[in-house]
Amino acid sequence: xxxxxxxxxxxxxxxxxxxxxxxxxxxxxxxxxxxxxxxxxxxxxxxxxxxxxxxxxxxxxxxxxxxxxxxxxxxxxxxxxxxxxxxxxxxxxxxxxxxxxxxxxxxxxxxxxxxxxxxxxxxxxxxxxxxxxxxxxxxxxxxxxxxxxxxxxxxxxxxxxxxxxxxxxxxxxxxxxxxxxxxxxxxxxxxxxxxxxxxxxxxxxxxxxxxxxxxxxxxxxxxxxxxxxxxxxxxxxxxxxxxxxxxxxxxxxxxxxxxxxxxxxxxxxxxxxxxxxxxxxxxxxxxxxxxxxxxxxxxxxxxxxxxxxxx
Amino acid sequence: xxxxxxxxxxxxxxxxxxxxxxxxxxxxxxxxxxxxxxxxxxxxxxxxxxxxxxxxxxxxxxxxxxxxxxxxxxxxxxxxxxxxxxxxxxxxxxxxxxxxxxxxxxxxxxxxxxxxxxxxxxxxxxxxxxxxxxxxxxxxxxxxxxxxxxxxxxxxxxxxxxxxxxxxxxxxxxxxxxxxx
Numbered sequence: 001x002x003x004x005x006x007x008x009x010x011x012x013x014x015x016x017x018x019x020x021x022x023x024x025x026x027x028x029x030x031x032x033x034x035x036x037x038x039x040x041x042x043x044x045x046x047x048x049x050x051x052x053x054x055x056x057x058x059x060x061x062x063x064x065x066x067x068x069x070x071x072x073x074x075x076x077x078x079x080x081x082x083x084x085x086x087x088x089x090x091x092x093x094x095x096x097x098x099x100x101x102x103x104x105x106x107x108x109x110x111x112x113x114x115x116x117x118x119x120x121x122x123x124x125x126x127x128x129x130x131x132x133x134x135x136x137x138x139x140x141x142x143x144x145x146x147x148x149x150x151x152x153x154x155x156x157x158x159x160x161x162x163x164x165x166x167x168x169x170x171x172x173x174x175x176x177x178x179x180x181x182x183x184x185x186x187x188x189x190x191x192x193x194x195x196x197x198x199x200x201x202x203x204x205x206x207x208x209x210x211x212x213x214x215x216x217x218x219x220x221x222x223x224x225x226x227x228x229x230x231x232x233x234x235x236x237x238x239x240x241x242x243x244x245x246x247x248x249x250x251x252x253x254x255x256x257x258x259x260x261x262x263x264x265x266x267x268x269x270x271x272x273x274x275x276x277x278x279x280x281x282x283x284x285x286x287x288x289x290x291x292x293x294x295x296x297x298x299x300x301x302x303x304x305x306x307x308x309x310x311x
Numbered sequence: 312x313x314x315x316x317x318x319x320x321x322x323x324x325x326x327x328x329x330x331x332x333x334x335x336x337x338x339x340x341x342x343x344x345x346x347x348x349x350x351x352x353x354x355x356x357x358x359x360x361x362x363x364x365x366x367x368x369x370x371x372x373x374x375x376x377x378x379x380x381x382x383x384x385x386x387x388x389x390x391x392x393x394x395x396x397x398x399x400x401x402x403x404x405x406x407x408x409x410x411x412x413x414x415x416x417x418x419x420x421x422x423x424x425x426x427x428x429x430x431x432x433x434x435x436x437x438x439x440x441x442x443x444x445x446x447x448x449x450x451x452x453x454x455x456x457x458x459x460x461x462x463x464x465x466x467x468x469x470x471x472x473x474x475x476x477x478x479x480x481x482x483x484x485x486x487x488x489x490x491x492x
Contacts, residue, residue, distance in 0.1 A: 050399075050400045051399065051400075052396050052399050052400065072404065076402055080400050081397070081400070082393075082396065082397070082400060083393075084393070086392060086393040086394050086396065087392070087394065087397070088328075088392060088394055089392065090328060090329060090330070091324075091325070091328055095324060095328060098324060099321050099324060099325070099398075100397075100401050102317055102320060102321050102324075103317075103321065103398060103401040103402045103403055104401060104402050105317075143401070
């Protein structure tokens with residue numbers, strides 16, 4: 001069953017087209033990653049699903065409901081948080097959950113249960129403003145869980161967290177997924193999504209540029225990382241290599257996608273062109289590689305890197 | 312529409328945990344007390360100097376302004392904290408969110424009125440023969456009615472400023488010219 005279904009969903013602000021005809025389907029039980037660079041329309045899309053932003057065009061359904069009155073009922077089956085955790089800073093974590101619980105019509109026992117799940121029971125009486133960012137994110141997760149929702153929508157849940165905080169949030173998301181919840185997760189932290197999600201949709205400038213399972217998006221392309229003294233000459237040679245399908249810059253060096261895994265042939269080809277590599281290694285294609293290919297996000301970075309190398 | 316009781320419970324929890332609520336109520340009650348117990352008021356029992364009444368009385372007339380300020384302090388930050396948006400995400404409709412603020416307004420008006428009446432009648436209760444006259448005179452009733460109307464007007468102004476300006480500091484700043492009037 002489709003939990004979320006959008007058709008041509010569009011939002012135009014006076015100065016910008018934030019979301020451009022987004023159509024996607026999230027099925028029950030999926031951990032769905034909604035990926036895109038900052039400003040690509042992820043939060044606006046979630047805002048429309050949650051009823052706080054009015055779409056300019058297109059439509060969406062939650063649990064099959066599309067009419068405004070039905071959507072209000074459907075949203076009772078959703079737990080969501082948008083951008084940063086939004087709570088009353090002068091209230092304790094527990095009191096903040098009491099407010100969310102009152103809105104959702106949930107009893108006190110569930111508040112303690114949710115605080116327990118996110119490991120905040122001991123800090124429940126402390127004011128929200130005294131919490132670390134990781135604790136704030138965990139409290140937001142607790143708030144989304146209060147009504148035991150079938151769908152949990154999280155907008156950048158690992159944003160600004162240290163590795164320990166990220167792991168805590170990831171563990172909670174996995175726990176929820178194991179309990180059969182459908183999770184819709186927006187993020188620009190690609191490796192985090194690759195570890196957590198079963199399905200992804202990639203957006204760029206408001207448009208969906210790729211969607212599928214993580215394996216489908218990543219693909220089985222063979223890639224290699226190559227470094228040499230003259231980075232510009234290396235790039236030119238790699239782009240001319242018949243087996244190369246794409247070349248892009250990364251922190252590790254130039255990443256070349258190959259039609260075959262014969263790295264020796266690549267090494268011979270480069271040596272034949274007077275380029276002696278200082279590093280040549282096979283590399284597993286990651287979600288980040290697929291993301292860069294689909295969004296073209298590496299263009300600016302690549303050029304900057306080349307300029308730095310040249311100078 | 313959800314039960315008004317649920318919305319009132321949420322607003323009550325938010326208000327009573329906010330230091331600004333107790334500070335504003337405390338200052339309002341203190342000014343009322345001093346004015347009622349100063350010479351020329353209901354009783355001379357407390358023996359406050361004459362000059363106090365002259366200084367404090369204008370502040371009493373500003374009672375409704377305290378309420379407008381309190382309304383702005385309690386409501387406007389909800390937009391900066393984005394809790395207004397989160398309340399909607401959690402399940403309130405936008406209309407219900409604003410209805411909750413109207414309920415808050417009604418409760419605060421009642422609270423300010425009751426505080427004024429209780430403190431205003433204390434001198435008579437403590438010293439029935441001291442001030443002369445009856446417990447409540449027709450002129451007092453007229454004053455009370457006018458006071459309630461003023462409370463409603465100022466709190467509504469606070470509500471509207473909060474919804475428009477959406478920040479407590481800027482809201483209070485915008486309300487300053489009104490306070491001056």
